[in-house]
Amino acid sequence: MRETFFKLPRQWFAAWLARRLPPVQSIRLQQQHIFIVPTRTGIAYAAALLLMLLVAINYQNSLAYALTFLLASLGLLTMFHTWRNLAGLTLSAAGSSPCFAGEYGNYRLRLHSAKNAYQAIAVGWHAKQLTLVDVEQQSEQLLELSLLGKQRGWQHAPRLRIETRFPLGLFVAWSQIDLAQSILVYPQPLHDVDLLVSGQGDENDAEQASPSAGVDDYQGLAAWQEGDSLRRIHWKAWSKGQGLLVKQFTEQQGQQQVLDFTQVPGDLEFRLSVLCAQVLKISQTDQPYSLLLPHQELGPDSGVEHRQRCLRALALYGVEQP
Amino acid sequence: MTTAAQVRDDIPRISLMWLLIAQALVIIPHLLHVPLWLIGVWLGCAAWRVQVFRMRWPFPNAWVKAALMIGSGFAVYLSRGGLVGLDAAVALLITAFILKLLEVRTRRDALVLIFLGFFTVVTSYLFADSLLAALYSLLPVLALLAALVGLQQSGFAREPLAPLKLASKLLAQAIPLMLLLFVLFPRLEPLWSLPQPKDKGTTGLSSSMTPGDLAELGQSAALAFRARFDGAIPAQSQLYWRALTLPNFDGRSWSISERFERSEPQWQAQGESISYSIIMQPSTQPWLFSLDVGSSEQEDIRLMSDFRLQRRTPVNRTYQYQATSWPQALRQPQLNQRQQQEFLQLPRTGNQQTRDWAQRLRGQYHDDDALVSALLRHFNQELYHYTLKPPLLGRDSVDEFLFSSLRGFCAHYAGAMVFTLRAAGIPARVVAGYQGGEINQAGQFVQVRQFDAHAWVEYWQRGQGWRSVDPTFEVAPERIERGLQEALQDESELFQGDIFSPLRYQHIAWVNQLRMSWENLNHSWQTKILGYQRDSQQAWLKQWFGKVDWQVLGLTLVASAALIIALIVLWMFKPWQRQTDPVQRVLNHFQRVLRRRGFKRETGEGLRDFYQRIHQQLPQSQQQAVRVFIETYEQQQYAEQGQDLATLRRALAQVKK
Numbered sequence: 001m002r003e004t005f006f007k008l009p010r011q012w013f014a015a016w017l018a019r020r021l022p023p024v025q026s027i028r029l030q031q032q033h034i035f036i037v038p039t040r041t042g043i044a045y046a047a048a049l050l051l052m053l054l055v056a057i058n059y060q061n062s063l064a065y066a067l068t069f070l071l072a073s074l075g076l077l078t079m080f081h082t083w084r085n086l087a088g089l090t091l092s093a094a095g096s097s098p099c100f101a102g103e104y105g106n107y108r109l110r111l112h113s114a115k116n117a118y119q120a121i122a123v124g125w126h127a128k129q130l131t132l133v134d135v136e137q138q139s140e141q142l143l144e145l146s147l148l149g150k151q152r153g154w155q156h157a158p159r160l161r162i163e164t165r166f167p168l169g170l171f172v173a174w175s176q177i178d179l180a181q182s183i184l185v186y187p188q189p190l191h192d193v194d195l196l197v198s199g200q201g202d203e204n205d206a207e208q209a210s211p212s213a214g215v216d217d218y219q220g221l222a223a224w225q226e227g228d229s230l231r232r233i234h235w236k237a238w239s240k241g242q243g244l245l246v247k248q249f250t251e252q253q254g255q256q257q258v259l260d261f262t263q264v265p266g267d268l269e270f271r272l273s274v275l276c277a278q279v280l281k282i283s284q285t286d287q288p289y290s291l292l293l294p295h296q297e298l299g300p301d302s303g304v305e306h307r308q309r310c311l312r313a314l315a316l317y318g319v320e321q322p
Numbered sequence: 323m324t325t326a327a328q329v330r331d332d333i334p335r336i337s338l339m340w341l342l343i344a345q346a347l348v349i350i351p352h353l354l355h356v357p358l359w360l361i362g363v364w365l366g367c368a369a370w371r372v373q374v375f376r377m378r379w380p381f382p383n384a385w386v387k388a389a390l391m392i393g394s395g396f397a398v399y400l401s402r403g404g405l406v407g408l409d410a411a412v413a414l415l416i417t418a419f420i421l422k423l424l425e426v427r428t429r430r431d432a433l434v435l436i437f438l439g440f441f442t443v444v445t446s447y448l449f450a451d452s453l454l455a456a457l458y459s460l461l462p463v464l465a466l467l468a469a470l471v472g473l474q475q476s477g478f479a480r481e482p483l484a485p486l487k488l489a490s491k492l493l494a495q496a497i498p499l500m501l502l503l504f505v506l507f508p509r510l511e512p513l514w515s516l517p518q519p520k521d522k523g524t525t526g527l528s529s530s531m532t533p534g535d536l537a538e539l540g541q542s543a544a545l546a547f548r549a550r551f552d553g554a555i556p557a558q559s560q561l562y563w564r565a566l567t568l569p570n571f572d573g574r575s576w577s578i579s580e581r582f583e584r585s586e587p588q589w590q591a592q593g594e595s596i597s598y599s600i601i602m603q604p605s606t607q608p609w610l611f612s613l614d615v616g617s618s619e620q621e622d623i624r625l626m627s628d629f630r631l632q633r634r635t636p637v638n639r640t641y642q643y644q645a646t647s648w649p650q651a652l653r654q655p656q657l658n659q660r661q662q663q664e665f666l667q668l669p670r671t672g673n674q675q676t677r678d679w680a681q682r683l684r685g686q687y688h689d690d691d692a693l694v695s696a697l698l699r700h701f702n703q704e705l706y707h708y709t710l711k712p713p714l715l716g717r718d719s720v721d722e723f724l725f726s727s728l729r730g731f732c733a734h735y736a737g738a739m740v741f742t743l744r745a746a747g748i749p750a751r752v753v754a755g756y757q758g759g760e761i762n763q764a765g766q767f768v769q770v771r772q773f774d775a776h777a778w779v780e781y782w783q784r785g786q787g788w789r790s791v792d793p794t795f796e797v798a799p800e801r802i803e804r805g806l807q808e809a810l811q812d813e814s815e816l817f818q819g820d821i822f823s824p825l826r827y828q829h830i831a832w833v834n835q836l837r838m839s840w841e842n843l844n845h846s847w848q849t850k851i852l853g854y855q856r857d858s859q860q861a862w863l864k865q866w867f868g869k870v871d872w873q874v875l876g877l878t879l880v881a882s883a884a885l886i887i888a889l890i891v892l893w894m895f896k897p898w899q900r901q902t903d904p905v906q907r908v909l910n911h912f913q914r915v916l917r918r919r920g921f922k923r924e925t926g927e928g929l930r931d932f933y934q935r936i937h938q939q940l941p942q943s944q945q946q947a948v949r950v951f952i953e954t955y956e957q958q959q960y961a962e963q964g965q966d967l968a969t970l971r972r973a974l975a976q977v978k979k
Contacts, residue, residue: 024927024928025928025931026928041433044433044437045437048437048440048441051441052440052441052444054513055441055444055445055448056444057509057510057512057513058512058513058514059448059512059639060509060512060639060855060856061447061448061451061639062451062504062851062852062853062854062855063447063451063455063456063459063851063852064444064447064448065504065507065509066456066500066504066851067440067443067444067447067459067463068444069499069500069503069504069507070463070493070496070497070500071440071463071496072500072503073496073497073498073499073500073503074467074492074493074495074496076499076887077492077495077496077499077887077890078492080887080890080891080894081492081894084894084895087895092928114906119474120474165474166474167471167474167488167492168467168470168471168474168492169470169473169474
């Protein structure tokens with residue numbers, strides 16, 4: 001009930017915020033970015049002051065008046081202190097590390113102070129889950145936030161909430177910033193399915209799995225050398241300006257393994273998940289492997305970089321680049 | 323780094339420390355009037371909370387808390403005789419403030435405790451509003467603010483003194499705005515009546531007087547009131563401050579009359595008048611002090627039938643009023659039979675010796691004035707002695723005093739004289755009040771203390787009205803001319819037991835000087851600060867704004883508040899310092915140059931993004947220059963190496979080509 005009741009205003013607010021604070025990679029928080037409202041503590045403080053004012057009026061006590069006014073002035077001034085504790089702070093995106101869908105990736109954020117020190121700055125995705133950090137004057141603070149990878153591909157990071165209640169907690173100055181950052185989400189690996197690697201050891205399984213088995217296994221691409229068959233030239237790569245490459249096929253003799261998209265049953269996401277798990281599994285050994293996706297061939301190769309290329313290809317398969 | 327959600331509920335150590343300190347500071351001024359056992363409860367609770375913090379003890383469970391709460395409530399009920407009234411309410415408030423400590427687990431509890439603390443500080447003003455009390459109260463307020471700052475989880479708030487420093491800074495910044503509000507915020511009439519503080523310790527005149535009472539007051543150096551004269555201060559012997567008359571005598575004590583009080587007496591102003599303002603300490607009584615015959619234009623003050631000034635309600639806190647007196651006024655030239663009877667009333671029996679003596683005098687002097695003179699002469703010439711330590715008197719107290727002990731305080735002389743006059747058929751009454759006072763030269767005011775309490779005599783004659791005489795003057799003229807201390811120099815017991823009383827050291831010039839300055843400061847405090855209520859606010863505003871127009875005042879208040887805030891904010895942000903970063907200035911210059919060529923960098927657009935966006939539209943020669951500038955700038959901005967402005971400027975010069 002509450003959810004639906006607030007849904008429409010929330011949408012309006014999001015749209016308004018998008019207009020007012022468009023995505024940027026780096027932002028120095030200024031007047032137009034910062035909103036300030038009293039907190040619940042602030043309202044309780046005001047109520048306590050009202051009570052004190054009533055005592056002052058009813059007892060006609062000058063000192064009670066004076067203290068009430070002193071605290072009221074002080075409370076009002078903390079509004080500016082709170083505001084200043086956010087104004088001028090520079091936020092910039094500092095990259096992110098990829099993650100698997102369903103897991104948390106790291107989102108890096110740089111807080112930079114040109115002049116003032118900033119105390120108790122709370123940053124996070126949600127008002128109820130913020131990370132506190134202090135930024136010394138003229139210094140930088142690197143912050144890592146974890147972000148849940150939901151779906152493979154480039155996941156646009158939501159608006160970042162940054163707020164502060166310093167010094168007295170009577171007001172909260174906040175902003176919601178879109179740092180135009182995306183986090184790369186790999187497919188969720190499916191470890192239990194282990195039937196699809198075509199390679200020497202798994203020949204029977206491979207036969208079973210893929211009716212088109214029998215063709216020599218595709219190994220990857222190599223630079224064209226004289227003597228290579230023209231039929232093996234990878235024309236697509238050539239048309240992209242990658243030079244002349246030839247497709248190489250294993251003769252099923254080495255430790256070489258091929259992860260072939262077409263050999264995995266099931267729907268697209270299932271296939272990608274299975275392949276993802278396989279990439280992870282094989283890359284733990286030092287064996288070279290290659291990944292075959294429709295219109296895309298990676299490897300054979302080994303090592304961390306190759307693994308990441310493969311995972312990236314899996315993550316972005318069929319997904320538009322941001 | 324900590325997650326806010328985790329810490330939002332814990333109380334940081336620093337905050338708890340300041341909370342404990344603040345609590346002690348808040349409670350200390352209340353110790354004078356809360357029941358003593360509360361101190362024990364407080365120490366116990368504080369120790370328990372500290373042990374909880376050190377993880378030695380658990381928090382009390384619900385049963386223990388309930389038992390403590392009910393037990394304390396009951397104890398307050400027992401020691402305060404009820405739960406109604408300000409004393410009990412404040413005792414309960416402090417009990418709650420103490421017991422809450424055992425419950426403080428979360429930030430929210432700490433907030434409740436802090437707000438409760440502010441409120442408790444306010445209630446302490448109802449009991450003590452001196453300058454020192456006000457200054458002291460800044461300490462608990464600061465500690466409470468420090469606790470509030472400490473609740474903010476920040477590395478900054480982890481140093482013990484940092485929250486206090488910040489709190490002091492905030493407090494100092496708030497002062498200008500506070501003063502503005504204090505002066506301009508309209509003082510309202512009380513919205514409803516509340517129980518007033520009971521000052522059990524108040525000394526002062528009471529509605530009946532046994533001779534010993536005033537002698538007891540003579541021991542007290544407590545302040546009764548201060549008077550500031552519009553003109554010159556009259557001679558000390560003229561300062562007879564009337565408080566009330568005591569026409570009824572029951573053989574032992576003199577007391578006020580309940581009759582005729584409401585009607586204003588007949589009187590005619592004669593001679594010159596004296597105007598003065600008086601600031602009275604709380605007396606819990608409605609009567610005020612004035613020179614004869616006093617009148618005041620204040621609404622709530624009226625002249626009673628015995629020429630005393632009385633306020634509608636008792637004076638329960640410091641009270642200021644303005645009065646004018648006509649010392650030579652003719653007072654009540656006519657009295658009807660019944661009124662005369664009242665001032666001739668004597669007990670049926672007792673003090674026969676005095677009655678006989680009065681008859682003898684009556685026989686001797688037919689003229690009333692002559693008889694009064696003879697009586698005064700008698701006091702002057704016989705061996706009467708003025709003392710604060712008169713012997714105890716028996717049943718026929720007047721007889722004993724007049725004919726055997728011959729030692730007494732002003733009340734003895736006044737009482738005996740009125741008795742004699744009445745026995746001789748002359749209507750007379752005892753007047754109680756204060757005589758003299760200490761003149762503060764620095765502040766031009768007279769300070770009257772309880773030991774200046776005095777009693778004198780008024781007698782009535784047809785056509786002449788009431789006349790005042792003072793038998794004490796005949797016995798100890800120095801009492802009237804120079805004050806009690808002078809008159810009682812032999813009685814070294816005066817102020818005995820109070821070696822810290824500065825009054826003891828009046829003969830040391832600088833101590834006396836210091837004391838006078840302090841009294842002067844207190845006087846200003848009382849008139850200017852404590853006395854700043856509805857009347858004085860309106861008078862003051864009239865002086866400044868011509869007339870009191872709340873609309874104008876409201877606008878003035880808002881405008882001045884805005885101005886003050888603007889100044890403070892300007893001082894906080896120091897915008898004139900913003901452009902001092904030279905690298906930033908060069909960057910601004912760079913952006914201006916490109917803007918002139920039609921390339922505007924959007925707000926928040928990264929420099930590299932900017933370059934990516936525009937580089938293809940730039941002429942070939944420019945592309946290089948712009949890229950070099952941006953790279954140089956970024957190096958300067960983020961690299962560890964110091965700023966090399968010259969290189970950056972050279973890069974800019976290339977762009978400008």
